[in-house]
Amino acid sequence: xxxxxxxxxxxxxxxxxxxLANGAVFEAIRSTFKVIRSWEVIAGVxxxxxxxxVITPRDDRDLSVGDFSNAFKHLLRKQLGDQEWxxxxxxxxxxxxxxxxxxxxxxxxxxxxxxxxxxxxxxxxPYYVGLIEEQRLGKLAASPTIAVTAARGAPDR
Numbered sequence: 001x002x003x004x005x006x007x008x009x010x011x012x013x014x015x016x017x018x019x020l021a022n023g024a025v026f027e028a029i030r031s032t033f034k035v036i037r038s039w040e041v042i043a044g045v046x047x048x049x050x051x052x053x054v055i056t057p058r059d060d061r062d063l064s065v066g067d068f069s070n071a072f073k074h075l076l077r078k079q080l081g082d083q084e085w086x087x088x089x090x091x092x093x094x095x096x097x098x099x100x101x102x103x104x105x106x107x108x109x110x111x112x113x114x115x116x117x118x119x120x121x122x123x124x125x126p127y128y129v130g131l132i133e134e135q136r137l138g139k140l141a142a143s144p145t146i147a148v149t150a151a152r153g154a155p156d157r
Contacts, residue, residue, distance in 0.1 A: 006096045008109075012088040014089075033129065036075065037058070041130045042130050047116065055068060065091070
């Protein structure tokens with residue numbers, strides 16, 4: 001096995017409607033991840049009008065990030081039932097070339113609620129998923145490289 005593929009992904013609500021950062025949607029998002037078995041969500045944050053995830057395919061390196069995005073949108077819609085909002089078409093994704101980039105994206109994801117003026121400290125924001133949620137709760141070290149290595153085992157070299 002070679003280097004893991006890690007992607008940074010943003011999915012937005014159409015017209016940037018602020019409908020995501022609440023308990024019901026957050027729990028539905030967490031439940032949706034349990035159904036998407038071919039991808040692992042390393043870290044993420046649910047913002048009022050968008051979600052940011054750091055994801056990696058579990059086994060199939062040929063999976064499309066668009067497939068994850070489409071499955072996430074469809075399954076979340078199914079979890080929530082009828083809603084008065086829609087997802088923006090497509091998504092923004094970026095392949096992260098190294099663990100150095102992972103550390104940078106981790107910091108970006110973690111601090112997003114602070115930059116948006118929603119909280120003063122990132123630990124105050126309740127809508128994190130994956131390893132970043134465990135870090136917020138004090139269960140993991142600050143570095144995602146350490147956290148991912150601890151969670152998944154040392155990468156093959």
